[in-house]
Amino acid sequence: MVGPKSLTAFQLFARRSWMTFKIFLTVPLTTMLILSAGCASKSNNSGAGPVPTGKMGTGLIQGKVILTGKIPDPVMIRMDADPLCRAQHPGPMPDESVVADAKGDLANVLVYVQDGAAVYAPPSTPVTLIQQGCRYSPHVFGVQTRQSIEIFNHDPTLHNVHAMAVTNDGFNVGQTQDAKSEKSFSQPEVPIKIRCDIHGWMKCYLGVFDHPFFSVTGKDGAFKITGLPAGAYTLVAWQETYGFSSPQKVNVQEGQTQTINFTFSAP
């Protein structure tokens, strides 16, 4: 053992640096290990959840979603990052963050019952999400909790499907050509963004509900929610650029149709 008095200047410095280094290394690493263990043991939200009690009715809510103000020009995207994508779309393609016609009919808006619906059992039929032409189809969609989502890659290139959920567990799966994955979410959550980190322009959105009363507007801005039992409901519309609309209340009777419209304003 060498006493401190016989240490050289550099050895003194080295000894102190080594002690500091150990502290700097040990403290963050211990913290990270604990956090990692926390991540690993995080609940996967796969519990049974509320018991489904809802029964389908015959009420219907329909309407349109309109965009007012100046309709924004679509942002054009180029797929130069991947020659296999570019080969399918040699020219620029419009992105889908705002899809509206000259009249303001706004497509890809998720309209759903926010309050008033019971909990329903998920349907056995899966929802399909397709990656083709280095784009997602559909761009916006809804699913029920624990309903299966089948994800296909029909492109001759790699994609990763990265679901950026907050309430639910997210996932990130890689897919080669013709791969298929099956996923589901267990908690209601609106919206969940899905993106491909390989191709920065690829994104789509979904809403997860514990009932089947949701719809996505088509190119004409129209939506239709069917099978509602009689009752008072609160409806909300969500659009990826403009966010959530103000909620609207509506009373539905069996066999009757109610019409409500939503409006978003372009800045």
Place this chain on the structure above:
Amino acid sequence: MNSEPSKIEFHPRTHRFAVIVMGCTFLLLLAGALVTSTGSSLSVPDWPLSYGTLFPHMTGGVIFEHGHRMIAGTVSLLMLGLAITLQRVESRKWVKTLAWTAMGAVILQAVLGGVTVLYHLPTPVSVGHAGLAQIFFCLVTTLAVVTSKSWITETPGRLTSSKPFLPKLAAVTVGVIYVQILIGALTRHSGAGLAMPDFPPAFVPSEWSPLVLIHFCHRVGALVVTGLVSFLVYRVNTVAAGEESLTRPAIAAGFLLWLQLFLGMMIIVTEKAVIPTSVHVITGAALLASTLILTLRCFQLFRKEDLRQRI
């Protein structure tokens, strides 16, 4: 050191090897910075393989993420080679220990990289990955310095310094720069890079949030680092003018400081464009390395009597 010089041999090939590892580590830092800057961090969802293979189709974000993994693998192998070489040829036990510590750090770094991918970029792990990268870079930089001919043939303790003691000032500067780099990594990985979008008119934000606070800390840290590095450069040029082994890294640090400040401003102006953001990361690493080299040289050159009294 002072009791060892007669026993230490200079191995030019080993030194060149250490410099190559240092250079490759610098490239690895750039590759890592590009992964985050291009948003490609999760483009390869599995680890340690990539899409189940060692070499996936290189396209889009996969080029950056898998490229980073390949460079990291190369650096790990080079580091292993350097550690084995030093174990065989080096007479200083602490240098061997340092080399194997660096080897351990690079393995740990790979595991952290895997954890951050598999758990979808948890901020503490991503910041830890960035922080350990800088520590590994410092370790290989130290190995490159202490295996150099100028280090081995230098006469230790031939300079004196009045207060503030130069070696201590240099060491404090290294520590402060490292803390600033950690805050920078937190800024980057928590998404606080544009939390204060204007520069420089509103230095103090009008509204506060956790992200604004992180960003603000990084700006304050930049001011502290600017003051410390500027004072250090001034002290080196007054206390040790003509000592090239000190003035060179000091001048480099001064230049890198201003480049770093400019790049920080450009990140805001360009709204986190890929090039200024990535170069900002590696300029920070270069600034840390240059002040570390200066610190090592200071502790070697200044009198040990002074050191014993002051550290």
